[in-house]
Amino acid sequence: MAKVAVTGMGIISSIGKTIEETFHSLVTETHGISKTDFLDTKLKDSRLFGEIKLSNDQLAEVLGLPADHPYPRTALLGCYALREAVKNAGITDLNSCREGFINATSVGGMDTTEQYWTSYKESTEHLRFVMNHESGNITNIIADFIGLKGFTTTISTACSSAANAIMLGARMIEAGQVDRIFVGGTDALSKFTVNGFNTLMILTDGYNQPFDQNRKGLNLGEAAAYLVLESDALVKKHYRKVLAYITGFGNANDAYHQTASSETGEGNFLAMSKALEEAQISPEAIDYINAHGTATPNNDLSEGRSVLRVFSNNPPEISSTKPFTGHTLAAAGGIEAVFSILALQNQVIFPNLNFVTPMEDVAIRPETTLKKKDMKHVLSNSFGFGGNCSSLIISKAE
Amino acid sequence: MKKVFINGLSAIGAQPVFEGFAPEKFVLNNEETAFCPVQPSYKEMIAPGAIRRMAKGVKMGIYTAHHALKEANNPVPDAIIVGTGIGCIEDSEKFLNAIIDNQEEFLTPTSFIQSTHNTVAGQIALEMGCKAYNFTYVNGIVSLETSIQDALLQLQFENKKSILVGGVDETAPTTVHIYKKVDRIKEYRDDEDFMHPTSKGTVYSEGAAFFVLETEKKENSYAELTAVYSSNALSKEAVEQFLEQHQLSFSDIDVLFTGNDGSTQNESAYLAFEAYFPESIRAMSKHLSGHYHTASGFALWSACHILKNQEIPAVYRRNQLQKSKLGTILIYNYDQGNHGLILLKAC
Numbered sequence: 219m220a221k222v223a224v225t226g227m228g229i230i231s232s233i234g235k236t237i238e239e240t241f242h243s244l245v246t247e248t249h250g251i252s253k254t255d256f257l258d259t260k261l262k263d264s265r266l267f268g269e270i271k272l273s274n275d276q277l278a279e280v281l282g283l284p285a286d287h288p289y290p291r292t293a294l295l296g297c298y299a300l301r302e303a304v305k306n307a308g309i310t311d312l313n314s315c316r317e318g319f320i321n322a323t324s325v326g327g328m329d330t331t332e333q334y335w336t337s338y339k340e341s342t343e344h345l346r347f348v349m350n351h352e353s354g355n356i357t358n359i360i361a362d363f364i365g366l367k368g369f370t371t372t373i374s375t376a377c378s379s380a381a382n383a384i385m386l387g388a389r390m391i392e393a394g395q396v397d398r399i400f401v402g403g404t405d406a407l408s409k410f411t412v413n414g415f416n417t418l419m420i421l422t423d424g425y426n427q428p429f430d431q432n433r434k435g436l437n438l439g440e441a442a443a444y445l446v447l448e449s450d451a452l453v454k455k456h457y458r459k460v461l462a463y464i465t466g467f468g469n470a471n472d473a474y475h476q477t478a479s480s481e482t483g484e485g486n487f488l489a490m491s492k493a494l495e496e497a498q499i500s501p502e503a504i505d506y507i508n509a510h511g512t513a514t515p516n517n518d519l520s521e522g523r524s525v526l527r528v529f530s531n532n533p534p535e536i537s538s539t540k541p542f543t544g545h546t547l548a549a550a551g552g553i554e555a556v557f558s559i560l561a562l563q564n565q566v567i568f569p570n571l572n573f574v575t576p577m578e579d580v581a582i583r584p585e586t587t588l589k590k591k592d593m594k595h596v597l598s599n600s601f602g603f604g605g606n607c608s609s610l611i612i613s614k615a616e
Numbered sequence: 617m618k619k620v621f622i623n624g625l626s627a628i629g630a631q632p633v634f635e636g637f638a639p640e641k642f643v644l645n646n647e648e649t650a651f652c653p654v655q656p657s658y659k660e661m662i663a664p665g666a667i668r669r670m671a672k673g674v675k676m677g678i679y680t681a682h683h684a685l686k687e688a689n690n691p692v693p694d695a696i697i698v699g700t701g702i703g704c705i706e707d708s709e710k711f712l713n714a715i716i717d718n719q720e721e722f723l724t725p726t727s728f729i730q731s732t733h734n735t736v737a738g739q740i741a742l743e744m745g746c747k748a749y750n751f752t753y754v755n756g757i758v759s760l761e762t763s764i765q766d767a768l769l770q771l772q773f774e775n776k777k778s779i780l781v782g783g784v785d786e787t788a789p790t791t792v793h794i795y796k797k798v799d800r801i802k803e804y805r806d807d808e809d810f811m812h813p814t815s816k817g818t819v820y821s822e823g824a825a826f827f828v829l830e831t832e833k834k835e836n837s838y839a840e841l842t843a844v845y846s847s848n849a850l851s852k853e854a855v856e857q858f859l860e861q862h863q864l865s866f867s868d869i870d871v872l873f874t875g876n877d878g879s880t881q882n883e884s885a886y887l888a889f890e891a892y893f894p895e896s897i898r899a900m901s902k903h904l905s906g907h908y909h910t911a912s913g914f915a916l917w918s919a920c921h922i923l924k925n926q927e928i929p930a931v932y933r934r935n936q937l938q939k940s941k942l943g944t945i946l947i948y949n950y951d952q953g954n955h956g957l958i959l960l961k962a963c
Contacts, residue, residue: 354952603732604738
């Protein structure tokens with residue numbers, strides 16, 4: 219059984235710039251879905267987004283960066299959240315042990331690339347941003363920002379990216395390859411992704427309604443979130459406060475379609491089953507499922523079916539928190555790991571907002587109000603394009 | 617620690633490498649700074665309609681993955697892990713141009729779907745019906761290295777037996793144009809020798825290479841893949857430590873394979889690294905393959921053949937040292953702050 223300690227976390231999303239703000243929004247049912255103020259898209263009149271209400275200039279100022287910095291928004295959000303995580307963990311001895319940073323992003327520096335694409339071709343004015351299109355450079359910018367030297371890598375498995383970053387970090391700690399590792403993901407809104415999802419016809423024109431019979435698709439959001447994972451030895455040596463443990467993880471491929479899930483959610487089933495196997499617990503031990511629940515017709519159907527299969531038609535409480543934040547793509551697994559830890563620390567289940575009518579085909583009834591419950595184990599799902607399916611089990615600190 | 621062997625491999629690149637290892641057929645391109653790959657027809661394994669639709673990176677990935685697996689007697693892989701620096705950039709460009717040229721109107725999803733970084737790994741899984749662990753790393757010059765690192769983690773610590781791992785990268789017209797503007801790709805000068813660069817910018821290209829890594833040594837094993845290291849900082853002490861972990865010192869490295877990419881920007885890092893290994897045969901391959909984020913796949917593919925054949929073709933050489941036996945090869949790559957090492961042993 220895996221048992222990797224989480225000793226810190228940092229998050230920024232449309233429902234909060236700190237852990238406290240985030241938790242407050244979750245328990246007061248305050249969502250962050252709105253018209254866009256910053257993303258310049260033709261879809262701004264017909265779609266709603268989980269946009270963080272800080273401009274790039276404001277973010278740069280908060281981060282203490284010069285005005286002519288070469289950082290895309292994805293990097294700015296990542297720098298912000300990782301700095302929060304380091305602070306939250308109370309780390310003052312960076313680079314004193316074998317350390318690393320596993321970042322996840324799907325969009326990389328696309329927000330600046332799309333903004334300056336024509337300028338890149340014709341002028342020399344914005345060329346400082348060119349190389350920071352690359353996802354790997356986003357990761358190194360963030361590592362450099364906090365001053366981390368060591369193993370860095372970037373995972374891009376669409377909507378499951380950050381869950382995979384957490385999984386890899388836990389595995390590297392388990393194998394004794396690193397003592398401390400920062401894991402999570404960052405994605406900014408971009409015209410590229412927003413239009414991409416729009417061509418796939420999976421964006422709602424209202425507020426997303428996971429697991430509702432009349433769901434019409436997702437709201438896209440932006441966010442960054444990171445966890446600090448530490449080895450047992452380090453936790454003991456420094457008397458570190460443990461927030462929660464990563465105890466299970468599973469990764470599988472649906473191998474069905476490039477952008478759609480199979481009807482039965484085979485990949486989802488395999489990912490959840492592997493996570494339970496890794497954690498060496500039975501399905502009944504799971505107290506709450508933080509679902510992927512994007513509110514697309516396809517995801518919620520296949521996720522619902524696979525959940526019923528794993529839990530023999532008797533799943534524990536389940537909710538999707540995407541009505542709060544929108545779908546934050548590569549960051550989703552990171553912010554939802556933070557939500558799962560908050561759920562365990564406070565022993566509350568966050569509501570699945572906007573749910574009205576149960577699905578006809580699948581007997582999934584999400585929690586619609588804040589609920590108190592004694593919980594030990596939370597299952598967090600992240601499923602993405604390319605058939606990438608990942609599940610994490612996060613367990614309460616003793 | 618369990619040993620890991622390379623039991624199958626295949627590559628596509630700026631040389632006719634998909635046909636096998638025939639360095640006598642390699643042609644040095646001294647006329648261009650962005651090389652075109654020599655591609656197979658794909659007809660033997662991909663339907664004609666699909667060939668037209670498929671992204672270049674997907675085609676190169678599927679082809680080389682298929683042939684690497686075939687060489688390893690078609691194991692069912694326990695994982696598919698792909699590294700790519702910039703993914704299917706041609707489709708990213710297409711979708712981006714469509715958004716900008718048509719002011720976000722009349723868009724179709726095809727190029728968006730193909731543009732996501734995990735397309736190649738997803739398509740390989742789809743093609744094979746493989747539901748196993750599936751990962752995509754997108755971390756600049758060490759994208760393939762971290763993919764191999766993950767494979768080693770699974771083979772050495774997590775009881776896995778057979779893993780398909782590879783790297784793939786594409787070029788696209790506007791990216792090449794912009795890369796020239798930022799000195800990422802050099803402007804052609806007829807007085808410059810890429811092996812001894814005098815100007816900024818790499819010689820650029822694209823390609824793919826896939827490998828089957830297994831815990832079982834077989835008759836057709838190419839080499840033992842001993843270890844991989846990647847970091848955003850690298851000191852001589854760190855290299856020494858890495859070698860010591862595998863009971864080696866600097867002088868034990870028979871062949872040092874470096875990623876010199878034709879640019880003066882990275883040349884100093886390579887020269888500094890080379891200086892740690894005065895007793896090693898020095899080799900390079902980017903004058904043959906061009907530079908791309910996963911060009912270390914071309915180097916690894918070459919190194920495997922060199923170990924198996926116990927002979928280093930002149931076209932790779934940077935010095936004329938001779939060794940009676942080629943036992944150990946170290947591959948080093950550096951770019952944009954990332955350092956990557958791959959350690960191989962003859963088996």
